[in-house]
Amino acid sequence: MRVASSPPVTSAGSSPGGILSSGWFRPVRQYGEYVLGGATVIGMLVTIWAALIYSPREVNGDFQRIVYVHVPVAWVAFLAFFVVFCASILFLWRKDERWDRLAWASAEVGVIFTTLTLITGSLWGKAFWGAWWVWDARLTTTLILWFIYVAYLLLRSYTGRSPSGARAAAVLGIIGFIDVPIVYESVNWWNTLHPQQLVVEDQLPAQMLVALLIAVVTFTLLFAFLLIQLYKLYTLKAAAEELRARVESE
Amino acid sequence: MMASLQLFWQQTLAMLWKDIRCELRTRQVWGGMALFALLVLVVFNFAFDLRVNDKVAVAPGALWIAFVFASILGLGRTFAAELEHGSMDRLLICPVDRKAIYCAKLLGNMAFIGVVEIIAVPLFAAAYDLPVLTLGIIPIVLLGTLGIAAIGTLFSAIASNTRAREVLLPLLVFPLIIPVVIGAVRATQELVSPVGDGVPWLGLIIAFDVIFLSVSAVMFQYVVEE
Amino acid sequence: MQGPGLIFLVFAYAIIWIGFFVYLGWIALRMRGVRTELETVRELVEERERRGTNGGNE
Numbered sequence: 001m002r003v004a005s006s007p008p009v010t011s012a013g014s015s016p017g018g019i020l021s022s023g024w025f026r027p028v029r030q031y032g033e034y035v036l037g038g039a040t041v042i043g044m045l046v047t048i049w050a051a052l053i054y055s056p057r058e059v060n061g062d063f064q065r066i067v068y069v070h071v072p073v074a075w076v077a078f079l080a081f082f083v084v085f086c087a088s089i090l091f092l093w094r095k096d097e098r099w100d101r102l103a104w105a106s107a108e109v110g111v112i113f114t115t116l117t118l119i120t121g122s123l124w125g126k127a128f129w130g131a132w133w134v135w136d137a138r139l140t141t142t143l144i145l146w147f148i149y150v151a152y153l154l155l156r157s158y159t160g161r162s163p164s165g166a167r168a169a170a171v172l173g174i175i176g177f178i179d180v181p182i183v184y185e186s187v188n189w190w191n192t193l194h195p196q197q198l199v200v201e202d203q204l205p206a207q208m209l210v211a212l213l214i215a216v217v218t219f220t221l222l223f224a225f226l227l228i229q230l231y232k233l234y235t236l237k238a239a240a241e242e243l244r245a246r247v248e249s250e
Numbered sequence: 251m252m253a254s255l256q257l258f259w260q261q262t263l264a265m266l267w268k269d270i271r272c273e274l275r276t277r278q279v280w281g282g283m284a285l286f287a288l289l290v291l292v293v294f295n296f297a298f299d300l301r302v303n304d305k306v307a308v309a310p311g312a313l314w315i316a317f318v319f320a321s322i323l324g325l326g327r328t329f330a331a332e333l334e335h336g337s338m339d340r341l342l343i344c345p346v347d348r349k350a351i352y353c354a355k356l357l358g359n360m361a362f363i364g365v366v367e368i369i370a371v372p373l374f375a376a377a378y379d380l381p382v383l384t385l386g387i388i389p390i391v392l393l394g395t396l397g398i399a400a401i402g403t404l405f406s407a408i409a410s411n412t413r414a415r416e417v418l419l420p421l422l423v424f425p426l427i428i429p430v431v432i433g434a435v436r437a438t439q440e441l442v443s444p445v446g447d448g449v450p451w452l453g454l455i456i457a458f459d460v461i462f463l464s465v466s467a468v469m470f471q472y473v474v475e476e
Numbered sequence: 477m478q479g480p481g482l483i484f485l486v487f488a489y490a491i492i493w494i495g496f497f498v499y500l501g502w503i504a505l506r507m508r509g510v511r512t513e514l515e516t517v518r519e520l521v522e523e524r525e526r527r528g529t530n531g532g533n534e
Contacts (some may be wrong), residue, residue: 048489063481066488073492092472116495118486127481147425154421158412166473168408171469172422175401178465179426182458186429189449192434222496229503236510243517247524 028064043218047211055075055211063127070120072219074142077117079223080110081149081177088173091166100166101238103173104206106231107152109223113145144183148176161241258353261346265354270361272331279327279389283320290316291374309378310438314431316374317367317391318398322420324362325402328355329410338474348471352403358400385440393455394434400459401426402451402467407473429458 051068058064087103090096121139122132133139152172158167204212261354273279294312332338341351371391405422409415437451 004438061481063485066485069488069492090472112495113498116492119491123484123488123491127484138330144425144428147421150347150423151418155408155412155418158418164411167472167475168411171404171408171473175404175426175465175469177463178461179429182429182454182461186432189447189451189454190432226499226503229507233503233507233510236507238515240510240514240517242513243521247517247520 014205024223033225033228036221040218040221040225043214043221047215047218050211051215055208056205058208060128063124063150066120066124066127068215070117070124071121071212072215073113073120074117075216076219076223077113077142077145079112079220080106080113080227081145081180083227084110084149084152084173085177087172091170092174097166097238098235100170101234102227103170104156105227105234107149107156107169107173108230109226111146111149111153113223114142114149117142118146135187135191139185140187141180145180147177148172148179152176161238251300258347258350260441261350262353262357265346265351266357266361269354269358270330273358273362273373278330279324279362280365283324284369286323287320287366287370288373291370291377295377297447305378306380306443308441309374309380310435310442312395313370313374313382313438314435316370317395318424318427318431320366320370320400321359321363321395321398322423324366325359325399325406325423326409326419327414328359328403328406331412333410342428342474347475349467351474352470356399356403359403360395361434363395363399364392367395380442383444384437384441387438388451390434390437390441390455393422393452393459394430397430397434397455397462398423398427400463400466404470404473407470411473426462430455433458440467 032185047068051065055065083106084103087099087106091099091103125134125139126132152169155172156165156169159168188209256454291312294308294315298308298312329338332341341430342368372383375381402419402423405426406415406419409419409422412418433451436447436449437455439445440447
């Protein structure tokens with residue numbers, strides 16, 4: 001593993017940028033995080049304004065504005081699992097522990113956002129359909145995705161920070177993501193016998209699209225911010241564990 | 251090419267035969283799995299009152315739940331012998347392709363689950379008075395079992411490395427095999443009473459099997475690598 | 477703001493942002509824990525090194 005051969009751990013603790021390790025990115029590494037955090041905060045305020053005031057009311061009522069948080073949160077959840085998938089492949093290929101940490105961090109953010117997706121989705125469903133849950137393909141796939149990646153985090157917590165645990169998690173990260181379209185298709189077919197109320201998407205007014213776009217961009221920034229924080233956290237954790245193990249073995 | 255393929259199968263069959271002989275000698279898994287599958291069927295009978303006229307809708311599900319639960323029991327034992335005797339390292343030192351190890355374990359699991367199914371399907375047909383004992387059930391059961399075992403063998407290797415393997419294995423396997431279970435239940439339902447929903451359920455299972463068999467065979471080397 | 481189901485809108489927005497702040501707080505807590513752990517271990521290392529050099533001199 002990479003960490004085992006890396007020089008003094010004190011230096012590992014002070015390099016938050018991680019993947020951007022070349023000298024070119026020094027300013028980005030130092031201030032990028034603050035810029036990102038600030039942009040996220042501003043974006044959040046703009047999102048709330050755009051979602052609650054700027055965008056026109058829909059015929060069904062104001063509860064439709066849940067969509068402006070539900071859709072971006074769901075998008076971030078899927079993006080996070082896509083990052084897990086890519087980072088897992090790169091980890092198995094390159095054997096670089098940094099990819100493994102990225103996958104771990106992304107999986108954690110992904111599970112949080114999937115949980116929020118399920119909650120906001122069922123609130124919207126209760127308001128629109130009058131039911132907390134329907135076994136529609138998209139909902140069911142999201143739920144199964146949640147199960148898969150909660151199991152991923154469980155696996156990680158059981159195996160700890162070991163090379164074999166990291167490889168096992170990477171395998172699950174890859175297989176879990178491949179499974180998603182198959183689950184979706186199978187639930188879709190399974191549902192043909194249970195006709196569900198269909199949401200017919202009308203032509204969205206431009207203002208709604210703008211509000212939605214603002215929300216999606218903001219939540220993606222938030223995702224990047226959280227991902228960097230968690231990545232740093234796991235890097236520090238690894239450094240601390242490494243140091244502790246070295247001290248205790250002497 | 252031919253020679254390497256022949257070697258691959260020789261190795262696979264040797265390991266498979268070792269596992270089967272081991273099982274025949276100790277009889278740890280087969281009996282337990284079969285009895286468990288039958289118990290699940292009995293429990294389902296009381297849970298859903300399967301004598302009523304909607305048994306066609308529920309019974310195929312009960313059959314596959316029984317298979318999946320029994321499979322998990324067997325799958326959990328995939329690397330038990332290696333773990334108990336500490337022979338996993340020796341197996342990995344052997345100049346054997348990792349894919350051959352995976353293949354042998356997969357075939358072993360399929361044999362174990364298959365025996366359970368050979369016992370359970372006729373009893374299921376008799377107990378619930380359903381016409382499942384036709385040639386059509388064979389590909390459904392075979393392909394469904396292949397899908398469950400393909401994922402299950404890989405993840406039992408993963409779970410066997412951890413502390414809480416009995417808890418972890420179903421948590422890892424169940425969400426992933428949902429497409430197979432859906433496909434298999436629906437295909438069995440079609441067999442019992444054709445609805446003709448026009449969905450190629452068997453095709454879905456085949457697609458799942460092909461994708462996950464190939465992915466798992468490639469991924470297995472990363473799981474057992476030391 | 478009006479219409480049926482407004483309460484769900486309020487709930488959804490509240491849960492999203494409360495969720496974020498709780499999560500951020502949790503991350504900050506864990507970060508602080510790791511930093512203190514790192515600091516303790518660093519002190520341990522330094523102490524050991526001091527002892528090690530002393531032992532070498534004697």
